[in-house]
Amino acid sequence: MSTARSCAILLGKELRLEFRTRELLSATIVFALVIVVLFSFAFDPTAAESRRYGPGLLWISFLFAGSLMLNPSFARERLNDTMDALRLAPISPFAILSAKMLANLIFMSLVEVVLVPVFSVLYNVSLAGVVLPLILVLILGTIGLTVTGTVFSAISSHARLRELLLPLLLLPILTPLLIAAVEATASLFVEQPELDRTWVALLAGFDIVFLTASWLLCDYLIEE
Amino acid sequence: MKARYAATILVAGLIFFAGYAALFIAPDERTMHLIQRIFYFHVPSWMAMFTALSVAFIANIAYLATHKPTWDSWGVSAVEVGVVCCTIGLATGPLWARPVWGIWWTWDARLTTTFILWLLYIAYLLLRGLLDDPEKKATLSAVFGIFAFLDAPLVYVSNRLWRTQHPQPVILGGSGSGLDPVIGKVLLLCVIAVMGVMILVLIDRYRLEQLRREFEELRMEYETLNLEPSSIGKERL
Numbered sequence: 046m047s048t049a050r051s052c053a054i055l056l057g058k059e060l061r062l063e064f065r066t067r068e069l070l071s072a073t074i075v076f077a078l079v080i081v082v083l084f085s086f087a088f089d090p091t092a093a094e095s096r097r098y099g100p101g102l103l104w105i106s107f108l109f110a111g112s113l114m115l116n117p118s119f120a121r122e123r124l125n126d127t128m129d130a131l132r133l134a135p136i137s138p139f140a141i142l143s144a145k146m147l148a149n150l151i152f153m154s155l156v157e158v159v160l161v162p163v164f165s166v167l168y169n170v171s172l173a174g175v176v177l178p179l180i181l182v183l184i185l186g187t188i189g190l191t192v193t194g195t196v197f198s199a200i201s202s203h204a205r206l207r208e209l210l211l212p213l214l215l216l217p218i219l220t221p222l223l224i225a226a227v228e229a230t231a232s233l234f235v236e237q238p239e240l241d242r243t244w245v246a247l248l249a250g251f252d253i254v255f256l257t258a259s260w261l262l263c264d265y266l267i268e269e
Numbered sequence: 270m271k272a273r274y275a276a277t278i279l280v281a282g283l284i285f286f287a288g289y290a291a292l293f294i295a296p297d298e299r300t301m302h303l304i305q306r307i308f309y310f311h312v313p314s315w316m317a318m319f320t321a322l323s324v325a326f327i328a329n330i331a332y333l334a335t336h337k338p339t340w341d342s343w344g345v346s347a348v349e350v351g352v353v354c355c356t357i358g359l360a361t362g363p364l365w366a367r368p369v370w371g372i373w374w375t376w377d378a379r380l381t382t383t384f385i386l387w388l389l390y391i392a393y394l395l396l397r398g399l400l401d402d403p404e405k406k407a408t409l410s411a412v413f414g415i416f417a418f419l420d421a422p423l424v425y426v427s428n429r430l431w432r433t434q435h436p437q438p439v440i441l442g443g444s445g446s447g448l449d450p451v452i453g454k455v456l457l458l459c460v461i462a463v464m465g466v467m468i469l470v471l472i473d474r475y476r477l478e479q480l481r482r483e484f485e486e487l488r489m490e491y492e493t494l495n496l497e498p499s500s501i502g503k504e505r506l
Contacts, residue, residue, distance in 0.1 A: 200409045200412060203400055203402070204400050204409075205399045205400075206399055207399075210396065214396060214413060217389045218417065221420065221426070224431055247423075247426065247430070250423070251423055254419055254423065258415065262333070262412050266409075
């Protein structure tokens with residue numbers, strides 16, 4: 046079976062599992078909302094201020110939500126030892142890893158689809174006219190987050206205290222992504238929005254570096 | 270064993286002389302005066318850190334390629350030594366920055382990069398502590414080590430584009446840069462001395478890791494023997 050086909054089947058499995066209960070998605074969305082609301086107490090969300098803090102707050106809430114949401118990705122497989130079954134199947138390790146990455150990308154995008162409009166309303170940030178470039182920044186940033194996050198979720202699933210360990214491994218690695226995503230988003234939230242290409246290039250570079258690294262190293266992540 | 274004692278005595282002499290040279294032989298800096306002398310240990314500690322972390326990166330790749338436990342020992346030893354060098358750099362930096370810049374810390378590209386590197390490699394050591402199976406520990410920490418090392422240039426570039434305040438490189442730093450010849454010589458001596466200390470500690474740390482590994486294997490062997498009374502009995506007979 047080709048990698049693409051086995052990946053598609055595994056992706057279907059991941060989505061079916063999640064949409065049976067939707068527990069992971071609903072919990073993550075609520076968590077991200079809680080962060081957005083809490084920030085409004087930490088910083089005064091008046092219009093001018095929110096333009097300055099807004100992008101940072103938005104990405105911090107995605108990063109925190111992501112670092113919690115990605116935890117069960119591999120830990121779930123350990124519950125019924127289904128990882129062994131996946132390993133026994135005649136599919137490449139990259140198919141297993143990329144199916145999980147794609148599933149997480151879809152979950153994270155759904156969280157963002159809910160959160161961005163809510164954020165725009167609560168913080169009085171107008172999205173009119175910047176929707177398409179904003180989607181580009183969100184997609185590039187989310188790819189970086191889910192690629193590294195899924196790899197680290199595979200690493201931390203073997204460790205003790207894995208719920209605490211994953212953010213510890215993931216968040217420092219994501220520093221360049223956070224800076225680039227926040228700056229790119231900030232360039233869209235000003236009076237005359239114009240997408241800053243440098244930061245988009247950096248986001249794309251981050252995605253390419255870590256996607257390549259995880260493709261090269263996935264054998265070691267999946268093996269027992 | 271003899272070579273080890275000789276190397277230790279040599280490096281101890283070097284570091285002592287380097288300290289003397291940095292304090293008394295190097296000329297006074299025009300604007301910063303005494304506090305500038307911290308640079309003779311600040312700069313070498315960064316060079317030692319980058320060397321150690323590069324050794325760790327190579328060891329991580331070599332471990333994944335060969336699965337030889339010795340490479341894992343090199344990896345963890347180099348990361349530990351690198352973290353210590355990084356801590357020295359992060360401690361001496363603010364001591365210099367406070368009188369010269371007027372602040373202890375600033376979110377400049379170099380400072381942020383090394384701070385993030387410090388956090389990443391501490392996470393590496395924590396990860397090792399939280400993985401029980403020795404083989405899993407070696408493989409997964411090697412993967413994480415490679416990711417962490419790949420992240421360093423990205424952190425640097427992103428911060429560089431964002432804001433920067435650290436003094437530009439004085440050595441090989443383009444026009445207008447350059448060192449007084451005496452300062453250059455003292456700095457070179459300090460670099461050699463600090464590198465010497467780093468390499469000595471790294472080799473000792475590697476030996477310790479190998480001894481730990483050996484001890485762990487012997488202990489496992491002993492425990493399995495204990496679980497099977499018949500084999501013990503056979504030995505006694």
